[in-house]
Amino acid sequence: MTSCVLSKLVLSSTRRPLSAMALEPTHSAHFSFQAPYSLDSPAQRFSPIEHLALDGPSNTHKLSSFGMDAQALGVPDFGATEPFKLFPSETIEIINSELEKHAHETTFRSPPFAPCVMRGLAHKSEFIRDLWNAPQLQALLSSIVGIPIEPHPMAFERAHINVQEQKYSDSELVEVMKQNDDATGEEQPVFGWHTDSQPLVCITMLSDVPEDAVGGETHIQKADGEVLKLQFPAAGYSYLLQGSVIPHAAMPALNYNRVTMITSFVPTNPLFCEKTDLDLAIKYSPADALTDEFVKYRCDYMSKRLKLLKRCSTSDGVEFCENLLDEIMADLKHTKDSLSRVKDTLTK
Numbered sequence: 437m438t439s440c441v442l443s444k445l446v447l448s449s450t451r452r453p454l455s456a457m458a459l460e461p462t463h464s465a466h467f468s469f470q471a472p473y474s475l476d477s478p479a480q481r482f483s484p485i486e487h488l489a490l491d492g493p494s495n496t497h498k499l500s501s502f503g504m505d506a507q508a509l510g511v512p513d514f515g516a517t518e519p520f521k522l523f524p525s526e527t528i529e530i531i532n533s534e535l536e537k538h539a540h541e542t543t544f545r546s547p548p549f550a551p552c553v554m555r556g557l558a559h560k561s562e563f564i565r566d567l568w569n570a571p572q573l574q575a576l577l578s579s580i581v582g583i584p585i586e587p588h589p590m591a592f593e594r595a596h597i598n599v600q601e602q603k604y605s606d607s608e609l610v611e612v613m614k615q616n617d618d619a620t621g622e623e624q625p626v627f628g629w630h631t632d633s634q635p636l637v638c639i640t641m642l643s644d645v646p647e648d649a650v651g652g653e654t655h656i657q658k659a660d661g662e663v664l665k666l667q668f669p670a671a672g673y674s675y676l677l678q679g680s681v682i683p684h685a686a687m688p689a690l691n692y693n694r695v696t697m698i699t700s701f702v703p704t705n706p707l708f709c710e711k712t713d714l715d716l717a718i719k720y721s722p723a724d725a726l727t728d729e730f731v732k733y734r735c736d737y738m739s740k741r742l743k744l745l746k747r748c749s750t751s752d753g754v755e756f757c758e759n760l761l762d763e764i765m766a767d768l769k770h771t772k773d774s775l776s777r778v779k780d781t782l783t784k
């Protein structure tokens with residue numbers, strides 16, 4: 437069994453208005469820790485050979501198989517993978533220990549879609565930072581998507597943790613199942629239908645999945661409305677999703693605690709549009725650090741696009757330059773508008 441300390445957290449169900457939402461980390465008084473080893477243990481060093489499983493998924497869905505036109509959308513023809521084993525159980529134990537070690541300074545309460553999230557682990561944990569920066573991991577995920585991709589340059593968008601508390605006790609679930617043969621069909625998503633502002637996400641299961649698990653799937657919607665359900669079979673499994681294009685929703689885990697780690701990826705080639713914003717993230721991140729990271733990232737992204745313009749201007753003709761300049765001007769506006777909405781959110 438994989439140890440998951442976070443599944444033992446005492447989760448507060450208190451909801452607060454947005455303006456009072458936890459923009460400061462919570463404190464250890466909310467937690468009940470059962471450390472598998474001393475918190476003073478020397479840090480575990482990440483090893484790609486030991487800590488990654490690089491076989492990849494057995495099944496990948498293209499956007500075109502979902503009835504979407506990748507070319508018209510200007511994105512790679514990749515939709516989603518089925519869940520596949522990405523991390524051995526030892527890696528999951530180390531990650532969970534890292535979460536425990538840094539919970540005090542990275543935990544936020546009551547965002548709209550989960551009672552508890554953790555942010556900034558890529559800043560705090562060398563192991564988690566090295567894991568997501570591993571060239572072997574990037575090569576695998578790039579080969580799945582079909583273009584070179586890299587971890588999101590904003591460290592806050594790597595190793596985001598969602599902690600979802602089981603919705604019903606065992607006895608409550610029996611009652612719910614009695615009332616409805618298909619209780620999951622009646623449940624409302626914990627995070628309703630949406631698309632992401634980050635291009636691609638890799639979602640990893642960190643907690644144990646019981647054999648009789650009910651709920652906790654991600655629903656993804658094809659162009660004709662058909663819904664595909666992705667369910668993690670066990671801790672250490674991940675799936676990759678082009679969440680900026682495919683509408684998706686997270687269903688509640690009815691009879692188990694569900695802890696997931698989400699890392700965003702962006703195309704390496706700056707020709708691809710990228711529209712990261714802070715609309716959600718500002719509700720559960722330290723505002724100054726997040727906006728600082730966002731501005732720096734957007735400047736780097738737009739600089740790469742300007743360099744591309746400079747490099748290509750003579751060879752690709754005026755029309756290419758015009759189109760790219762239009763996109764860069766839209767990038768500037770998107771960056772400013774995102775910051776304006778942050779200001780509005782913080783002053784509400």
Ligand SMILES: [Fe+2]
Nearest residue numbers: 631632679684
């Ligand atoms: Fe999403």
